[in-house]
Amino acid sequence: GENVEQHPSTLSVQEGDSAVIKCTYSDSASNYFPWYKQELGKRPQLIIDIRSNVGEKKDQRIAVTLNKTAKHFSLHITETQPEDSAVYFCAAINTGTASKLTFGTGTRLQVTL
């Protein structure tokens, strides 16, 4: 089955700096890659996703890049703010099969003033 590795496990940046979280996946057939943000005690919320037919997607300060050849995808947050502090999870799935969404182990992002 699919295996998703996520790095780093913790990340501390100063307000205004950029943050990058990286994930690798094992199943070359995976074609959908969502990112979730989870604040303490809250539900995971979808913040951005990308499908395998595109290499990059942006939404304001958030962007995701996908390298299908290397089987990795990354989340980029620019001009970080304290409210970006949360745990971020990447995930991967092959939507053409009955496989399940496989999550990475999470990255705890701390944005300091």
Add this chain to the structure above:
Amino acid sequence: DSGVTQTPKHLITATGQRVTLRCSPRSGDLSVYWYQQSLDQGLQFLIQYYNGEERAKGNILERFSAQQFPDLHSELNLSSLELGDSALYFCASSVGAEETQYFGPGTRLLVL
């Protein structure tokens, strides 16, 4: 608000007991997923239902069971509870079986 609802929000019970967690998916969603998240841990996939049928199984213990009813709501039954079952239990739903998942607010279970 994702449109997925879960009840109860909090549950405190004793070891050996049985509890039922309930989830109502977003309107129009046919697929329901259950996840367990222990303190400072990732999301552990338990089970998925699609239109009333079990579709995928993850690391779900034999003491746990689930079902999806004709109105598409789902229940997760946890029995013979142990201290280690204390966790946040999330339900998620999606339109199809492999589409974007939207999470409910979770049920926080504490087993004493």
